[in-house]
Amino acid sequence: MPSPIVVLGVSGVYLVVCLVLGMMPSRRVSGTAAGYVAGDRSLGLLVMYFITGATIFSAFAFLGGPGWAYSKGAAAFYILAYGTLGFVPFYFLGPRAARVGRTFGFVTQAEMVSGRFGKRSIAGVMAVISIVAFVPYLALQIKGAGYVLFAVSDGWIPIAVGGGIVYTVVAIYVLRSGVLGVGWTNTFQGIFMMLLAWGLGLYLPYRLYGSVGEMFARIAEVRPEMLLAPGLDAAGNPWNWGEYSTAVLVSIIGFSVWPHLFMKAFTARDERIIRRTVVLYPTFQIFLVPLFLIGFAGVLFEPAPAAPDQILPHMLMNMEIPAILVGLFCAGALAASMSSGDAMVHAAASIGVRDGIVEAIGIKIDEARQRTYIRYLVVVVLIAAYLTAVAYKGSLVQLLLTSYGAIVQFMPAILATLYWRRATGVAVLWGMIGGAAVTAVFFVFQDLRPFPLHAGVYGLLVNGILLVAITLATRSDSPQRDRDFIEIAGTP
Amino acid sequence: MRHVLFAVYAVICLGAMTWPGYAWFGNSIEPYVLGVPFSLAWVVGWVVLTFLALVLYHVAGELSESDGREED
Numbered sequence: 135m136p137s138p139i140v141v142l143g144v145s146g147v148y149l150v151v152c153l154v155l156g157m158m159p160s161r162r163v164s165g166t167a168a169g170y171v172a173g174d175r176s177l178g179l180l181v182m183y184f185i186t187g188a189t190i191f192s193a194f195a196f197l198g199g200p201g202w203a204y205s206k207g208a209a210a211f212y213i214l215a216y217g218t219l220g221f222v223p224f225y226f227l228g229p230r231a232a233r234v235g236r237t238f239g240f241v242t243q244a245e246m247v248s249g250r251f252g253k254r255s256i257a258g259v260m261a262v263i264s265i266v267a268f269v270p271y272l273a274l275q276i277k278g279a280g281y282v283l284f285a286v287s288d289g290w291i292p293i294a295v296g297g298g299i300v301y302t303v304v305a306i307y308v309l310r311s312g313v314l315g316v317g318w319t320n321t322f323q324g325i326f327m328m329l330l331a332w333g334l335g336l337y338l339p340y341r342l343y344g345s346v347g348e349m350f351a352r353i354a355e356v357r358p359e360m361l362l363a364p365g366l367d368a369a370g371n372p373w374n375w376g377e378y379s380t381a382v383l384v385s386i387i388g389f390s391v392w393p394h395l396f397m398k399a400f401t402a403r404d405e406r407i408i409r410r411t412v413v414l415y416p417t418f419q420i421f422l423v424p425l426f427l428i429g430f431a432g433v434l435f436e437p438a439p440a441a442p443d444q445i446l447p448h449m450l451m452n453m454e455i456p457a458i459l460v461g462l463f464c465a466g467a468l469a470a471s472m473s474s475g476d477a478m479v480h481a482a483a484s485i486g487v488r489d490g491i492v493e494a495i496g497i498k499i500d501e502a503r504q505r506t507y508i509r510y511l512v513v514v515v516l517i518a519a520y521l522t523a524v525a526y527k528g529s530l531v532q533l534l535l536t537s538y539g540a541i542v543q544f545m546p547a548i549l550a551t552l553y554w555r556r557a558t559g560v561a562v563l564w565g566m567i568g569g570a571a572v573t574a575v576f577f578v579f580q581d582l583r584p585f586p587l588h589a590g591v592y593g594l595l596v597n598g599i600l601l602v603a604i605t606l607a608t609r610s611d612s613p614q615r616d617r618d619f620i621e622i623a624g625t626p
Numbered sequence: 627m628r629h630v631l632f633a634v635y636a637v638i639c640l641g642a643m644t645w646p647g648y649a650w651f652g653n654s655i656e657p658y659v660l661g662v663p664f665s666l667a668w669v670v671g672w673v674v675l676t677f678l679a680l681v682l683y684h685v686a687g688e689l690s691e692s693d694g695r696e697e698d
Contacts, residue, residue, distance in 0.1 A: 382640075413677075
């Protein structure tokens with residue numbers, strides 16, 4: 135077994151490097167809120183590519199992916215499926231949002247929607263839904279970091295303590311440098327994670343079974359149900375196609391409207407960069423394949439880990455693997471958790487202040503004060519997510535699916551904002567509220583669902599119906615503004 | 627035209643990765659593709675196809691843009 139001291143030492147060095155890299159760019163951004171939040175609209179293709187890639191290539195992928203492949207088999211393939219088409223809507227939405235963002239000075243998604251409809255309460259509702267969605271997503275990242283340190287320290291660092299330490303580091307660098315710091319650390323971590331994923335994904339099956347083919351042949355003999363879609367549910371029974379398919383569907387629809395991703399439309403230097411990032415995005419999906427291989431390598435591995443999501447670090451610590459390699463893995467998984475976590479907490483706090491306090495409530499505060507408030511909120515959101523992580527006992531993937539149910543409710547509003555001139559603010563507002571409420575009810579009371587589908591689907595349905603019906607029954611307070619807005623969105 | 631083709635592709639791709647396409651055509655262990663069960667290779671195949679479709683769609687758009695025919 136590799137020595138925990140060396141493993142932790144290597145990871146520690148890595149964290150310090152990230153911290154230094156993450157702090158460096160802070161000198162180059164202007165001291166305005168637009169500088170802190172949108173990086174002065176200057177991100178190029180390389181940074182955009184990795185910032186988007188690494189943001190999604192998170193603890194969810196690194197631990198949740200193998201964890202699901204290990205415990206639920208083919209159910210994990212849903213992750214691959216949704217990522218394939220998930221970013222495609224952004225190809226169309228992104229450039230439109232960038233145009234209105236440049237013209238009207240929006241830096242968040244909610245500013246854009248409430249700006250289009252001249253309705254501040256929309257920004258408030260979106261701020262609340264965003265933060266509600268971000269907390270479980272962040273909790274997932276924190277728990278992931280905790281799992282890694284727990285496994286590689288041989289249980290010496292409890293999950294709550296490990297997650298706490300790692301996210302203190304994240305808090306420090308987000309507080310220091312905002313989004314550009316986030317960008318550069320992600321480029322560095324993105325490359326590192328890709329190398330690591332392929333390295334381990336091919337090495338573990340080779341070490342344990344001789345080859346990838348041998349491994350699957352063995353699993354097909356002993357547990358063939360693992361290799362057939364839609365895989366297994368939490369209890370180990372076959373999952374159903376309805377939930378599998380709607381998990382894919384809801385994730386595809388929700389993916390592009392995650393506020394921290396959508397905000398990239400406002401940070402990109404030009405529209406072509408947005409389009410190219412979307413075109414290149416499926417290349418990131420290929421890096422999920424080795425993570426499934428890792429999970430499957432664990433299926434016949436003895437002894438079993440304490441929780442399925444710990445399978446990867448657990449295997450590493452129970453094999454004869456050089457400590458330095460395990461240390462690098464540990465660093466990579468932490469990197470995965472941190473690089474997603476930082477972008478999320480940054481987005482959640484920016485949204486809370488700019489959309490919740492400034493836009494919705496209408497409190498006038500200067501840019502410097504906004505930056506200060508964003509920093510306070512960074513700390514508050516992290517604490518909320520931390521407490522959720524400590525209290526939550528289920529799987530990491532389930533946390534993400536929960537977040538998606540909330541976030542997917544933004545899509546009808548975004549479509550109406552950027553494409554539908556006739557849409558009215560009150561319709562968008564109540565569509566979102568109705569959709570979120572229905573999703574929440576069906577999420578809490580799973581048995582009330584008429585069919586076993588992802589709760590977000592029902593919310594989306596109600597959301598869309600309310601949006602269309604109320605729009606048709608109401609009239610815009612400023613048809614001129616609506617016309618101009620759609621015109622600007624459609625003019626390259 | 628490219629918009630319609632791409633939309634058709636996207637719908638087919640979605641159907642192929644979920645029910646019913648996945649259940650009917652992609653959901654078996656054999657044949658193995660590069661050692662990987664067919665159910666996984668099927669989804670990976672759609673990832674690759676989607677990348678190609680996006681590249682085609684994007685390049686076609688850039689070309690028509692430089693011809694000055696592009697409306698959006």
